[in-house]
Structures are given as C-alpha cells and as structure tokens.
Amino acid sequence: MELHGLDGNGGSNYIGSGCFIRRDAFVGKEFNEKYNMDWKMANKLKVEGSVQELEQKAMQVASCTYELNTQWGQEMGMKYGIAVEDIVTGLDIQCRGWRSVYVNPERPAYVGLAPTTLAQALAQQKRWGEGNIQIMLSRYCPLVYGYNRISLMHRLGYCHYNIRAANSLPTIYYCIVPSLYLIRGIPLFPEVSSRWFLPFAYLVFAKCSSSLAEFLHSKGTVKGYWNGQRMWLYKQTSSYLIAFIDTILKLIGLSNMKFAVTAKVSDDDVSQRYEKEIMEFGVSSPMFTVLGTIGLLNLFCFGIEMCKLMTEAAKMEMYINMAFQIWLCVALVLINLPLYEAMFLREDKGKMPSSVTLESVGLAGFIVCAFASIV
Numbered sequence: 001m002e003l004h005g006l007d008g009n010g011g012s013n014y015i016g017s018g019c020f021i022r023r024d025a026f027v028g029k030e031f032n033e034k035y036n037m038d039w040k041m042a043n044k045l046k047v048e049g050s051v052q053e054l055e056q057k058a059m060q061v062a063s064c065t066y067e068l069n070t071q072w073g074q075e076m077g078m079k080y081g082i083a084v085e086d087i088v089t090g091l092d093i094q095c096r097g098w099r100s101v102y103v104n105p106e107r108p109a110y111v112g113l114a115p116t117t118l119a120q121a122l123a124q125q126k127r128w129g130e131g132n133i134q135i136m137l138s139r140y141c142p143l144v145y146g147y148n149r150i151s152l153m154h155r156l157g158y159c160h161y162n163i164r165a166a167n168s169l170p171t172i173y174y175c176i177v178p179s180l181y182l183i184r185g186i187p188l189f190p191e192v193s194s195r196w197f198l199p200f201a202y203l204v205f206a207k208c209s210s211s212l213a214e215f216l217h218s219k220g221t222v223k224g225y226w227n228g229q230r231m232w233l234y235k236q237t238s239s240y241l242i243a244f245i246d247t248i249l250k251l252i253g254l255s256n257m258k259f260a261v262t263a264k265v266s267d268d269d270v271s272q273r274y275e276k277e278i279m280e281f282g283v284s285s286p287m288f289t290v291l292g293t294i295g296l297l298n299l300f301c302f303g304i305e306m307c308k309l310m311t312e313a314a315k316m317e318m319y320i321n322m323a324f325q326i327w328l329c330v331a332l333v334l335i336n337l338p339l340y341e342a343m344f345l346r347e348d349k350g351k352m353p354s355s356v357t358l359e360s361v362g363l364a365g366f367i368v369c370a371f372a373s374i375v
Contacts, residue, residue, distance in 0.1 A: 002157075002160070003015075003102045003104075004102060004104075005157065006102070006154070006157045007100075007101065007102035009151060009153040009154050009157055010094065010099070010150050010151050010153070010154030010157075011094055011099045011100035011101065011102075011154070012100055012101075012102035013087055013090045013091070013100075013157070013158060013161070014086045014087065014089055014090025014091075014093070014100070015086055015087065015090075016086055017110065017112060018109065018110040018112070019086075021093070022098070025093050025096070025098045026076070026077060026093075027076050027077070028071065028075045028076040028096075029096070030096045030097055031096060031097035031098045032097060077089075079092060079140075082131050082134050082135060082138065082140070083127050083128070083130050083131030083134065084127075084128055084131030084132055084134075084135065085131075087131070087132065087135060087158075087161065088135050088140050091135075091140060091142060091145065091146065091158060092140070092145075094146075094149075094150055094154070095145060095146055095149040095150055096149075097149075116270055116271065116274040116280065117270060117274075117280040117281075117282065117283075117350075118234070118279055118280055118281055118288075119280075119281070119282070119283050119285050119287075119288070121231075122234065122235065122238055122239045122285070122287050123239075125235045125239035125240065125243075126238075126239040126240070126242055126243045126246075126287075127243075128243075129164060129165035129168075129235075129239055129240040129243030129244065130165070130243040130246060130247050132161050132162045132163075132164060132165060133162060133163070133164075133165040133166065133243065133244060133247050134247065135158075135162050136159070136162040136163060137247070137251070141162075142154075142155040142156075142158035142159055142162065143155055143159065146158070164236075164240055165240040165241075165243045165244040165247065166244055167236065167240065168236045168237065168240040168241040168243075168244055169241075169244070171233070171236040171237060172236075172237055172241060172294075174328065175233070175237060175294050175298070175332060176294065176297060176367075178324075178325045178328050178329070179297065179298050179301040179302075179325070179328070179329045179332070180297075180301065180367070180368070180371045181325065182301055182305060182322060182325045182326065182329055183301050183304045183305060183368070183371070183372055184371070184372065184374075185318060185322075187321060187322045187325065188325060189322075189324040189325060190324075191321040191322075192320055192321060192323050193321070197324070200324060201324075211225070212225050215228065226335075227277070229335060230335050230336075230338070233332075233335060234291055237290060237291065237294055238287035238288075238290045238291050239287065241290065242286070242287065242290075269348070269349060269350075270282075270350065273348070273350050278338075278350065279338045279339075279342065279350075280350040281342050281350055281351060281352045281353070281356075282349055282350045282351070282353070283353065284353045284355055284356055285356070288352065288353075288356045288360075289356055289359050289360055289363070291339060291360075292339065292343065292352065292356055292357065292359070292360025292361075292364075293359075293360045293363040293364045293367075294332075294336075294364075295332070295333075295336035295339045295340065295360075296343075296360050296361060296364035296365075297364040297367055297368060298329055298332040298333050298336065299333055299336070299340065299364075300364055300365065300368045301329055301368060302329050302330065302333050304368075304372075305319075305326070305329070339352070343357045343360070344357075
C-alpha cells in the first residue's frame with residue numbers, strides 16, 4: 001500500500017531491481033515541457049563496427065575503470081556513497097522533473113531471490129536502515145533536496161523510509177518500559193475510567209483495523225498480517241536499532257560501517273522449514289540476543305503479574321486501571337511465541353542457539369530483578 005500511496009503523490013520510489021528507467025533520465029538530463037523523444041528515430045539507431053570492435057567496447061564499458069574521473073556516480077547513473085543507492089538515485093531523478101509510475105500486474109512481472117532465514121533478513125534490513133538514515137543526514141535529505149522540486153507529500157513519503165531506523169527508539173521504549181512498570185504497579189497510561197483513555201484506545205483500534213483492512217484488501221490473510229507485524233517488531237527492535245546506533249557512531253568517528261552483501265542461498269533443510277513457514281534462527285547473532293532479551297523480559301513480567309493476580313485478588317481494581325499496559329504486555333508475549341518455541345521447544349537446526357538463549361535469559365532476568373528491587 002505504501003507504493004500505491006506514493007504513486008498518488010508524485011510517483012513511487014525506486015526500490016531495488018524490477019524497475020525500468022529511461023536512458024535520458026538515467027544520464028542526468030532534466031525533464032521539462034519542451035522534452036520530446038523521437039522513439040522511431042531512436043529505434044533506428046545502429047552501432048557500426050565489427051564484432052571484435054563491439055566486443056572491445058563492451059569490455060571497456062564493463063571494466064572497473066570506465067567511469068573514473070567522470071560524472072558517473074555523482075550526476076549520472078546510480079549515486080555512490082550511500083548503501084541504498086536505488087532510493088537516492090530515484091529521488092534525484094524525480095527532483096529533475098521525471099515522474100515514476102507504479103505498475104503491479106496480477107501476473108508477477110519479475111522473479112527473484114529473497115532471504116529465507118531471519119538472520120539474513122535482519123542483516124539486509126540493517127543495511128537498508130543505515131542507508132536510509134544516511135540519506136536523511138546527507139545533502140539528499142528529501143525535505144531539503146526536494147524543496148521546490150517535488151511536492152511536500154512526496155517528500156514526506158520519502159521521509160517515511162528515511163526515519164525508520166530512528167523510529168526504533170520509541171519502539172524499544174514501548175516494548176520494555178510499560179512491562180517493567182507493570183510489575184511495579186505504576187500506570188503509564190490513562191486509567192480505563194478516565195476520559196483520556198478513549199484517545200489511546202481509538203488510536204490503537206484505528207491503526208490495527210486500518211492496517212489489517214489494507215492487508216486483506218491486498219489479497220493477504222490474517223495469518224500473513226500477524227506474521228508481518230512480528231517481522232515489523234523484529235526489524236524495529238534489532239536491525240533498525242543497531243543501524244541507528246552504527247550510523248551515529250560513524251558520524252562521530254567511532255564506527256566504520258561496511259557494506260554487507262545479503263546471502264540468499266540456503267540448504268534443503270532451511271528451504272523446507274521456510275516452505276512450512278517455520279522461522280529460522282540457527283546462528284548466533286547480537287540481533288537475536290536483543291530479540292530474545294525483549295521477548296523474555298515481557299514473558300517474565302507477564303508471569304509475575306499472573307502470580308500476583310492469583311494471590312492478590314483484592315488488587316483487581318488496580319489491574320483494571322492498568323488495562324492498556326497489560327494488553328501491551330500480552331500482545332508482546334503472543335507475538336513472540338515462535339521465539340519462545342525456538343528457544344525452549346524446538347530440536348531442529350533452525351532453533352535458537354543455546355548460547356543466545358542463555359544470554360537472553362540472563363539479561364532479561366537481571367533487568368527484571370533489578371527494576372523490581374528498586375525502592
């Protein structure tokens with residue numbers, strides 16, 4: 001739905017492959033009302049020369065030195081220096097007056113490969129998160145670079161992608177702090193009896209129902225929507241969080257980010273689990289430690305509150321007044337069920353490594369115990 005929305009506000013952005021770009025737009029030409037392309041004449045153009053001469057020219061173009069000391073990578077072709085070169089290239093083309101059109105036929109127009117394991121997907125999202133926030137902090141920031149070139153709505157559409165890494169910070173807050181304050185009995189949201197509870201309830205209901213309706217309208221399923229929400233949470237709390245931290249550290253000279261190519265080849269066992277929609281962990285990763293710690297922290301908080309609820313019935317009114325925090329904690333526990341299964345129940349090679357499980361249990365337990373003991 002995002003690409004459809006951008007298409008109605010100036011044109012969808014350029015994401016990866018699956019895109020046709022006019023040669024005039026790609027080589028840096030401006031589009032204006034006087035632009036005219038004689039397609040019949042262009043189709044009649046012929047390249048003179050023997051096969052050997054054409055072969056030599058092709059080898060020259062394909063070499064690594066062809067574009068040295070030229071405008072390629074700066075004013076022509078793909079933009080260099082940013083991990084998401086497709087996004088910034090498309091932005092530059094649209095700022096020169098060209099329009100893009102999003103075409104989504106019923107029959108798939110392209111066939112390609114995508115990551116089949118969670119580690120591969122998160123690594124790819126981390127690189128994209130770094131690249132998008134680099135755009136926001138560079139001269140290509142849509143709000144500045146696109147000023148008086150593309151519409152405000154179009155610029156805000158680009159910013160939606162560019163600030164995803166920074167959006168990980170409030171997401172982390174809502175995944176950790178409300179659950180911790182729940183075990184302390186401290187409400188962070190308006191009580192159910194308060195009139196200020198209605199705006200919170202309306203926002204949650206409106207967001208969830210509208211996004212579900214959009215997903216179903218795009219021929220998705222309820223299960224697919226729930227899996228999509230899980231992946232959104234995992235990307236926000238691991239890939240984008242680390243991407244944001246790495247980008248800030250690079251700006252102050254404490255980190256040296258490198259371009260990591262996403263592996264998209266897997267063995268038969270991984271492919272079979274992928275076809276069965278079983279989430280693949282299998283390797284140790286700092287991002288898995290973050291996911292495991294957050295998931296177990298909410299599970300511990302939920303367990304503590306259930307124990308209190310069974311032994312302290314007189315405090316039922318307090319739990320009713322903290323309904324929003326309880327709902328948030330329960331939702332986070334439910335969305336992390338595949339994570340708990342990978343940690344404690346699965347025996348296949350795609351389960352969570354024992355080292356990551358132990359690290360996550362230790363960190364989550366320490367945080368919960370430390371916070372609960374604060375006077």
